Each structure stands twice: as C-alpha cells, then as structure tokens.
Amino acid sequence: MIKYLYTLLVGALVLNSSAFAEAAVPKNDDLEKELAYLAAERQVVVTASKIEEHVDKTIATTTVITQDDIAHIGARNLLDVLRLVPGIGITQTQFGFREIEVRGVKTLASEKVQIMLNGHPLDHNLQNAGSNWVYDDLPVDTIKRVEVVRGPGSALYGANAFLAVINIITQNAKDLNGLHTSAGWGSFDTQQYRASWGKQFNNSAEAALHFNFTDTNGINSPIPADSLSVQGLNSSAPGRSQLTEGRYDLEWQLGYQDFKLDGRYINKKTGTFFGVKDILSDDRTQQDYNDYFLRLSRTWKIQDNFTVDTQIFHDFFSADNIWQLAPSQFTRTGFQDTRTGGEIQANYHISDAQTVITGFSYAKEQQGNLSDELGSDPAHLIPALSTTEERIRGRWGVYIEDVWDPLKNVRLTLGARYDRYSDFGGTFNPRMGFNWEFIKNYSLKFSYGTAYRAPSFGELGLVNNPVLLGNPMLKPEEVKTFEAGIIAHPVASLTTQATYYHSAINRIISPVSGQATALQYTNNGSLIAEGVELETRYDFDGNLKGSYISANYVLQHSVQLNQQLADVPRHRTNLMANWAFDNIWSSFAHVLIKGSTLRNPGDTRNNVPGYALFDLGLLGKNMFGKKVDISFNVYNLFDKRYYDPAPTSLSFIGDYQMPGRAFFGHVSLRF
Numbered sequence: 001m002i003k004y005l006y007t008l009l010v011g012a013l014v015l016n017s018s019a020f021a022e023a024a025v026p027k028n029d030d031l032e033k034e035l036a037y038l039a040a041e042r043q044v045v046v047t048a049s050k051i052e053e054h055v056d057k058t059i060a061t062t063t064v065i066t067q068d069d070i071a072h073i074g075a076r077n078l079l080d081v082l083r084l085v086p087g088i089g090i091t092q093t094q095f096g097f098r099e100i101e102v103r104g105v106k107t108l109a110s111e112k113v114q115i116m117l118n119g120h121p122l123d124h125n126l127q128n129a130g131s132n133w134v135y136d137d138l139p140v141d142t143i144k145r146v147e148v149v150r151g152p153g154s155a156l157y158g159a160n161a162f163l164a165v166i167n168i169i170t171q172n173a174k175d176l177n178g179l180h181t182s183a184g185w186g187s188f189d190t191q192q193y194r195a196s197w198g199k200q201f202n203n204s205a206e207a208a209l210h211f212n213f214t215d216t217n218g219i220n221s222p223i224p225a226d227s228l229s230v231q232g233l234n235s236s237a238p239g240r241s242q243l244t245e246g247r248y249d250l251e252w253q254l255g256y257q258d259f260k261l262d263g264r265y266i267n268k269k270t271g272t273f274f275g276v277k278d279i280l281s282d283d284r285t286q287q288d289y290n291d292y293f294l295r296l297s298r299t300w301k302i303q304d305n306f307t308v309d310t311q312i313f314h315d316f317f318s319a320d321n322i323w324q325l326a327p328s329q330f331t332r333t334g335f336q337d338t339r340t341g342g343e344i345q346a347n348y349h350i351s352d353a354q355t356v357i358t359g360f361s362y363a364k365e366q367q368g369n370l371s372d373e374l375g376s377d378p379a380h381l382i383p384a385l386s387t388t389e390e391r392i393r394g395r396w397g398v399y400i401e402d403v404w405d406p407l408k409n410v411r412l413t414l415g416a417r418y419d420r421y422s423d424f425g426g427t428f429n430p431r432m433g434f435n436w437e438f439i440k441n442y443s444l445k446f447s448y449g450t451a452y453r454a455p456s457f458g459e460l461g462l463v464n465n466p467v468l469l470g471n472p473m474l475k476p477e478e479v480k481t482f483e484a485g486i487i488a489h490p491v492a493s494l495t496t497q498a499t500y501y502h503s504a505i506n507r508i509i510s511p512v513s514g515q516a517t518a519l520q521y522t523n524n525g526s527l528i529a530e531g532v533e534l535e536t537r538y539d540f541d542g543n544l545k546g547s548y549i550s551a552n553y554v555l556q557h558s559v560q561l562n563q564q565l566a567d568v569p570r571h572r573t574n575l576m577a578n579w580a581f582d583n584i585w586s587s588f589a590h591v592l593i594k595g596s597t598l599r600n601p602g603d604t605r606n607n608v609p610g611y612a613l614f615d616l617g618l619l620g621k622n623m624f625g626k627k628v629d630i631s632f633n634v635y636n637l638f639d640k641r642y643y644d645p646a647p648t649s650l651s652f653i654g655d656y657q658m659p660g661r662a663f664f665g666h667v668s669l670r671f
Contacts (some may be wrong), residue, residue, distance in 0.1 A: 018190040046117075047147040047167040049403050049413060050357055051347070056487050059201075059413045059433030059447040061087075061533070067171075072578050072588045073615040074633030076184070076664055078138040078168070078191070080145075083592065085148050085538075086533045086552035091655045092323040092514055092644040093569070095285060096138045096218075096243055096270045096386075102150065102163040103501060104529045104558035104568045106205045112162035112477075113451055114153060117264060118169055120255075123160050124291055124317035125266050126337040126367050130455035134268055134291045136316075137245060138168070141182045141194040141668070142210040145169045145641075150533075151452030151501065152481050152592050155431035156398050158361070161455040163478055163503070173198035173206035179671040186664030198253075203537040210251040218243030218271065224531075244283075246269045250516050258298050265292040272323070273306055284378050285329070287321045287360070304347040315339040328376045331384075336369040353405040356437070357415075362396040365458045391457050393423045401431075409437040419452070423460065427452045427476050433483075448481070453477040459509055459521040479505045490616045493539040502530040528566065533557035546580030567645045568604070569595035569610065588617040603648040608655060611642035629668040636661050 046052050046059040055062050063085045075081045079090050079098055089101035094106055100110040109130035115122045122131040146168055153161030176198025182522040184192040191214070198208035249257030249266040268289045297311035320334040341363030348356045368390040373381035402416030454476050461470010486497035507523040537550035553573045558565040573593040580586040595612040617633035636659065643655035 038426070043347040044174060045149075046169075047148050047165055048149050049401065049649065051403060052347075053403070056443055057411050057435050059411065059435050059445055061150045061483055061485065061501070062097055063150075064621070065420060067144050068141050070143060070146075071621070071631065072617070072619055073590065073614070074585065074588065074631050074664065076142045076186070076190070077136075077140060078143075079136055081143075081146055082148070082166070084552075084576065084590070086535055086572075086574070087150050087554050087556070087592070088148070089572060092658065094646065094656075096245070096272045097133050098130060099117065100136075101568055103503065103554075104165060104533060104556035105503075105527070106503070108570060110622070111160055111456065112164075114159075114165045116159040116165065116167045117155075117260065118458075119167060120163065120293060120295055120313065120549055121157065121160075122291075122293070123318075124293065124315040124337060124339060125456075126339070126365055127335055127456060127458040128300045129321070129454065129458075133319075134266055134289050134438065135289075137214065137247065139192055139212045139214055139249075141167055141192070142170045142196055142212065142251065143173045150432070151447065151483055152220075152429070152449040152479055153417075155449055156399060156401065156416045156429075156452035158399075158417060158419050159395075159452065159476075162451045162453045162477070166501075167651075170210065170251060171196065171198065171208065171252075173200050173208040174254070176208055180668065182666065182668040184664060184666040187659070187662035188217045188219060190214075190617035190664065191665075197297040200353040205244070206255040209216050211248070212249045212251075215246045216244065220544070227515070233656045243271050245462075252425055254428075258300070261294060261295070261296050262297075263294040278425055285322060286465075290316070290318045292316050302523070307347045309345045309548070310342070311344075312342040313340070320371075321323060322378050324378075330375055330378045331379050332371060332378070333371065334371040337346070337367050339363050339365045351489070355403045356400070357403075358398075358400040360396070360398050362394070364392070364394050365652045367391045378637055387452055391460070393421055395419060395421045411435040421454065423472070424455060427478070443487045444485075445487070448480075448482040450478060452478050452479075453509070455509060461520070471600075473524050474509060474521060475507055477505065477507050477509055478524075479503050483661055493524040493541050497533075497535040499533045500531075501533070503530070504528055525560060527558060529556065529558040544580070546586060547578055549577045551575050564598055566598045567647075569597050571595035571610075584623055586619050586621075586622050588615075588619065590615040597645060599645075600648045605655075608643055608645045609642055613640055613642070614638055627670050629666075631666045633664050633666075634661065635659070635664070 001488045002257050034412050043055055044052055045055050045058060045062050045064055048058040054412065055064060065081050070081055073080065073084065082088050082100065083090050086104045088259045091106065093099055099106045099108060100278045102113055105112065109128040110132040111129035115131040115135055122135055123129060125131070125133055141396065146166065151164070153165040155163060176196055178198070182194045193213045194211065196210045200206045227606060232471040245266040247266060248262060249263040251262065253262045263343055270287045271283065272285045272287065293313060293315045293463065295313040297309065300308040300310065302308060316338050318336040322330060324334050341361065342361060343361040345359035350356060352454040372384040374384050375381035397417055397419040398413065399417035401413065404412045406412060406613050412434050414432045417535045418426060420426040429450045429452060431449035433445065435445040437443045437444055455474040459474055460472055481501060481503040483499055483501045485497060487497045489495055504526065506526045508525045508527065509521050510641055512520045513521050532553065532555045535552040537548060539668045540547040551574065555571060557570065572595065575591040577589045578586055592613045594610050597608045599607060601604055614637045615633065616637050617631060619631045621629045623629070641660065643660050644658055
C-alpha cells in the first residue's frame with residue numbers, strides 16, 4: 001500500500017508540474033509580498049507550547065491551516081477544514097452532530113478532543129464533555145488560522161486535551177481594519193451570511209465584532225429501503241432525515257490598553273438522523289442549544305523579559321431537546337451548565353534560548369435546571385420518575401513548562417501539570433521531548449506525554465434516575481503517548497514529514513455490559529492506537545508562485561481486546577493541488593481516499609466499504625481594487641454514493657448515506 005501511495009504521489013507531482021509549467025504566467029511584486037506573508041503564517045504555531053515557535057522546531061505534531069488555505073479549499077465550516085488534516089476523520093452521528101476521529105479513535109461526543117477559540121476551551125457541555133454538538137459546523141469566514149496539535153496536551157491545557165488540541169484563531173481589529181461582509185449559497189437550501197467590523201483607535205483601544213448566520217436543510221440523506229422493510233414499513237418509500245440546521249452567533253473582541261474583553265454567543269437548532277421512516281417524515285424532533293463564554297484578560301509587563309497573563313471567565317451551555325422515539329412517543333431532556341473561573345500565567349524569558357512558563361487555574365463547574373419528560377404529544381409531556389438535583393464541582397490545576405535550546409540546532413521541552421477535582425481526585429500529566437536538526441534542513445523529533453479525560457456529569461450520573469444510574473466512583477481516562485518523527489526540506493519549497501505514534505489508553509469510561517433498563521458507566525478496558533502519518537507539500541516558485549501540491553497519508557491500527565476497532569479505517573489519504581492561473585484566479589482540487597471499516601463484534605452486516613471523493617473549486621481574489629473575493633466549489637464531483645456507519649444498536653435502519661454531488665458559491669466584500 002505504501003509503495004502504491006508513493007508511486008501515486010510521485011506521478012501526481014510530475015503531472016502537475018508539467019501542467020503548471022505549461023500555464024506559467026508572471027506575478028507582480030504585491031503578490032510576491034502576499035505569498036511571503038502567507039508562507040510565514042503557515043510556519044508559526046502558538047498552541048503547541050503556549051509560545052510562538054516555528055512548526056519545524058516544536059516537539060509536537062502540528063498542522064497549521066491559514067485563512068488563505070481555507071479560502072482555496074472552499075471550506076463551508078470547521079469540519080471541511082479538519083477533513084484535510086492527517087490523522088483526523090469526520091463521520092455522521094444519529095443525533096445530527098458529527099464525530100471527530102483522531103488517530104483511529106473516535107467516540108460519539110468527541111470528548112477526547114479539546115477545541116479552543118482564541119485559546120479558550122469550548123468544552124462547556126459538562127453532561128457529555130465534548131464540543132462537537134455546537135462547534136462541528138462553525139462557519140469559517142471569520143477564522144484567521146486553525147492550529148491542530150495531535151497528541152496529548154493535558155500538560156498545558158488540562159482536561160480533555162487527550163488526543164488532539166484544535167485552536168481556532170479568529171480575525172482581530174488589525175486583521176479587519178474596516179467592514180467585511182460575505183454570503184454563500186449552495187445545495188440543500190444552504191445559506192450563510194457574515195458581517196464583521198474592526199478598528200483600532202490611537203493604539204490604545206480596539207474593537208472587533210463578528211456576526212454569522214447559517215441555515216441548511218442538511219444532507220437530506222435517505223434511509224435505505226431494505227432497512228425499512230425489516231420493520232415491515234413500505235420499502236418502496238424510504239424515509240429521509242430531518243437534519244435541518246440553523247445557527248447564528250456573535251463574537252466580540254474589545255481591547256483598551258492592556259485589557260481585553262472577548263467572547264462568543266451561539267444559538268443552534270438542528271434536527272436528527274435518529275429513527276426510521278415514520279419518524280423521519282415528522283419534523284417534531286428538535287435540538288436547541290445555547291452556548292457562550294465571556295472572558296476578561298490582561299497582560300502585565302513586569303520587566304522586558306517577564307510578563308504575567310491573567311484572565312477571568314464565565315462559560316454557559318444549555319440544551320433543550322425533544323426527541324421522537326416512535327410515531328407516538330416523545331421525550332424531552334434539558335440541562336444547563338456553567339463554568340466560572342480564572343487563570344494566571346507567568347512567562348519568564350531567561351534568555352533568547354530559554355523560556356519558562358508556569359500557571360495556576362481554578363474553575364467552579366455547575367449543572368442545574370435538569371428536565372426529563374415523556375409523553376405521546378410533545379406539547380403535553382409529563383415529568384419522568386427521576387431526580388433533577390444540581391451538581392457542583394470545583395477544580396484547580398498548576399503547570400510548568402521549560403522550552404530550552406541548549407544548542408542552536410536542538411530544542412528541549414519539559415513540562416507537567418497537576419489537576420485536582422472535588423469529585424474524583426487528582427491527576428498528574430508530564431510532557432517531554434526534543435527536536436534536533438541533525439543535518440541542515442533535516443530535523444528529528446521525539447516526545448512523550450500523558451493526558452486525561454475527566455468524567456462528565458452525565459457519566460457520574462444523578463441519584464435515583466431510573467435511566468441513568470451514574471457512578472460517582474469513576475476515575476478519569478488516561479493515555480500515554482510517544483511519538484517519533486522526521487521533518488525534511490530536501491529541496492527548496494518542498495516539505496516532507498513522517499511521524500510514528502503509539503498511544504496506550506487505559507481506564508476507558510464505557511457502559512457496564514449487560515444492562516437492560518438502566519445505563520451505568522465504569523472504568524473498563526484499554527486500547528492501543530498506533531500508526532504512521534506521512535505528509536508532503538511542494539510550493540512552486542518563480543512564475544508559478546501561489547501554486548502548490550500536497551498530500552498526506554495515514555496508516556492507523558487501533559486494537560481493543562485483540563480486535564481492530566470498528567468504524568475507523570486503516571488507511572486514509574488526502575491529495576491536493578492548487579493552480580494559480582494569474583494574480584487573481586486559482587483552482588483547487590482535492591481527492592479523499594478512505595479505506596473500509598469493520599463492524600463491531602456481533603454485528604452481522606457487511607463491512608462499510610471504502611470510497612474516493614473528488615472536490616473541485618475556483619477562487620478569484622482581490623478583484624475590483626482588492627475589495628471582492630468570489631469562489632465556487634463542487635463537492636463529490638462524480639456523485640459517489642458512500643456511507644458513514646450506523647452503530648450496532650441502530651443496525652436495523654442501515655448506514656447513513658452521505659451527500660451526493662453538492663455545490664457552494666461564496667462572495668466576500670471588504671469596505
């Protein structure tokens with residue numbers, strides 16, 4: 001397989017080089033400067049060590065996607081961006097939101113991935129611990145860059161930075177410098193609108209505001225006819241999902257001198273994938289989420305080499321969901337979560353070659369306003385026999401990290417963090433590694449670290465709930481990961497990287513087997529995830545500046561109880577090419593190749609077949625006095641029929657058919 005991939009990539013490189021050479025056109029000085037700036041943006045990362053460093057020098061496995069990259073690929077939301085990152089896969093769930101798979105491991109709530117916005121964790125959903133319920137379809141028009149750090153991150157970021165940290169960095173006042181608007185329209189009645197404004201005032205104050213609105217009828221996925229016939233339903237008239245999604249959000253960044261007030265509010269309503277024909281033809285299932293955070297921060301400059309960052313924050317998440325379980329059976333569940341706390345971080349630059357970071361954080365987490373109702377009519381539900389008591393816990397953490405270059409070609413990183421929770425105790429997580437440029441333009445790196453995933457309120461449970469018993473004795477999940485890799489620049493403009501990883505996950509939080517009427521979780525089992533990630537990118541020079549080709553390939557092997565994990569592929573490949581026709585127009589092509597996936601033991605269905613998808617886009621930038629950008633993209637150009645796996649418990653409805661050919665057009669205006 002690797003030999004075949006190598007041949008494919010080399011062939012693509014040769015063919016695209018020839019095509020680009022035939023269409024070479026001159027570029028002007030403004031474009032040269034812009035491309036140099038964009039290249040520099042891609043080479044810097046902050047999330048890996050909480051300090052700015054070159055991606056080639058960090059010990060972490062890091063991918064940076066810039067605003068320019070996002071524009072070229074025609075991304076509609078955050079998931080379109082993450083699909084291109086090696087080691088990350090996206091699949092549909094029965095509840096409407098998407099799962100984020102990292103290095104061959106995925107769960108329904110994606111709680112092993114820490115998503116952050118401008119460095120602030122977004123795991124406000126204390127019931128299920130993940131961020132994907134609200135942030136899976138985050139619009140991208142206001143994003144400046146996305147930094148994806150694969151591997152354990154708890155030594156810096158604490159809970160749930162387990163398999164990866166995804167930091168979304170949005171445009172600030174300096175980036176905007178005026179009014180920006182954009183609009184997009186596409187298949188499935190999809191529409192997106194954005195308005196952003198930013199301004200700096202006399203170098204002492206600044207303000208940036210973003211408003212986003214998105215509405216779509218989803219992917220309108222059919223339920224296979226054969227799955228309906230299993231239940232005695234009309235097999236000639238299969239149902240379709242009601243996966244409608246509507247959201248609006250407001251983000252703000254206000255600064256005065258060294259103070260900054262920022263945050264984001266999101267309201268999201270969505271349908272579901274869950275159910276069969278008689279349910280899917282009914283639109284009374286609706287999920288309603290509200291999510292926001294508010295943060296006040298300040299940087300104190302004690303000395304030229306010593307600064308202190310302080311912040312206080314308040315996070316809020318609420319859910320109010322009506323689910324149709326059968327044609328005349330409904331349930332309503334709801335809850336409200338808050339997290340209030342603060343953090344202080346000291347940054348001491350001992351020298352140009354060494355920086356020490358240390359910090360302390362505290363937060364109070366609280367859940368209340370729980371509801372659990374049942375009935376035959378969603379307008380007249382009655383309370384179920386369960387308690388709705390409030391849950392509260394406090395947690396604090398202390399961390400330290402030393403980033404030191406003992407030699408110009410060697411970087412050492414050593415750090416650790418201790419967290420303490422009032423309900424399940426403490427956890428200690430170290431991190432260490434080195435990056436050694438043993439030959440000019442060739443670097444070897446190695447890292448080892450641990451991370452933890454905190455039990456959620458839903459898993460700890462509520463007293464006397466007949467559906468969810470809860471287990472107050474749960475301990476956090478833990479993972480131990482080591483990585484070894486090499487980064488090489490064998491010729492100018494060519495970057496290649498190979499990484500081997502090995503992760504041992506223990507104390508997995510999972511349901512107790514054999515439960516009939518009530519759900520209870522326990523720390524049970526372990527798994528091993530290992531694999532190889534290969535990446536390469538070549539940026540053309542000279543008259544071809546702005547054009548590039550890139551590829552990544554992952555071979556992953558995740559095993560639990562001596563069996564390969566279900567619903568995750570062994571192989572995944574991304575092939576990408578961007579062709580700059582001139583200073584304005586460029587085209588982008590993307591091929592995603594995903595291997596087949598196994599079923600869970602006892603699931604008699606055939607394996608989910610692999611597939612290959614082809615996307616194509618056209619982008620025009622800086623038109624009409626550098627005020628207008630337009631793009632048009634076609635996804636799944638060849639209308640490939642493919643499926644994401646439904647869980648074994650829903651095997652009777654078949655797998656989830658994904659969208660066929662889809663279109664999306666976008667226009668952006670700057671005033």
